[in-house]
Amino acid sequence: MNNSESSSYTISQVGEADSLLLEKIAWLSIIAWHGQPTEEAVATRAKALNEEIAEAAALSTTFFVARHGDYVVGYVRLKQCREYPSLFSWEALAVHPDHRRRGIARELFARSVEHAKAHWGVAVFSETHLDNEPSIALHRALGFRELGSFSAPADGDKKVGFVLPLGTPMVDGE
Numbered sequence: 001m002n003n004s005e006s007s008s009y010t011i012s013q014v015g016e017a018d019s020l021l022l023e024k025i026a027w028l029s030i031i032a033w034h035g036q037p038t039e040e041a042v043a044t045r046a047k048a049l050n051e052e053i054a055e056a057a058a059l060s061t062t063f064f065v066a067r068h069g070d071y072v073v074g075y076v077r078l079k080q081c082r083e084y085p086s087l088f089s090w091e092a093l094a095v096h097p098d099h100r101r102r103g104i105a106r107e108l109f110a111r112s113v114e115h116a117k118a119h120w121g122v123a124v125f126s127e128t129h130l131d132n133e134p135s136i137a138l139h140r141a142l143g144f145r146e147l148g149s150f151s152a153p154a155d156g157d158k159k160v161g162f163v164l165p166l167g168t169p170m171v172d173g174e
């Protein structure tokens, strides 16, 4: 595990399917979207995450978590495109509601960019729902360029796409 300190948060790369850590990530990913983290919901989400991590080795997906003491308070995955390995996508970002606006997403992004650059990345893509104002503000603050809106093929949700060519300096604050 490769750690870095940001104020009271520790950012780590998740390299193996540790079951307790998976449950903590599952719990966070449910409450970040205002869901009920029942035992059953956490177990189901943890199982899906375990499968994602198993699949990750083949797809060159890297997971980063932010911890505050024993708690997982932030999570993101960075996927390297199999066909175009110099392209990366930034997905499933979630920060605990009580720990927002403290720079956790910014720090998870910095670690993701560092990783992408170390693996010859030339651009990071991302997308979010068109009505997700905090997420859109975050992408702008991180220096992403908007690619326009579209309907997601899977569910028809209205989304907006972003790209950050690597080498573009990250904007501090907004």
Ligand SMILES: CC(C)(COP(=O)(O)OP(=O)(O)OC[C@H]1O[C@@H](n2cnc3c(N)ncnc32)[C@H](O)[C@@H]1OP(=O)(O)O)[C@@H](O)C(=O)NCCC(=O)NCCS
Binding pocket: 032, 033, 092, 093, 094, 095, 096, 099, 100, 101, 102, 103, 104, 105, 106, 107, 127, 128, 129, 132, 133, 134, 135, 137, 138, 139, 141, 173, 174
């Ligand atoms: C979007 C989200 C990940 C942001 O995480 P965060 O750790 O609070 O973000 P940061 O503290 O790193 O914010 C960095 C910058 O982004 C912008 N930003 C982040 N949240 C914002 C908000 N609610 N309103 C306006 N700007 C915001 C700001 O410019 C902020 O810098 P500042 O605090 O110095 O002004 C978090 O709100 C979240 O988990 N939301 C629910 C899940 C979600 O929407 N995930 C994204 C899907 S793509």
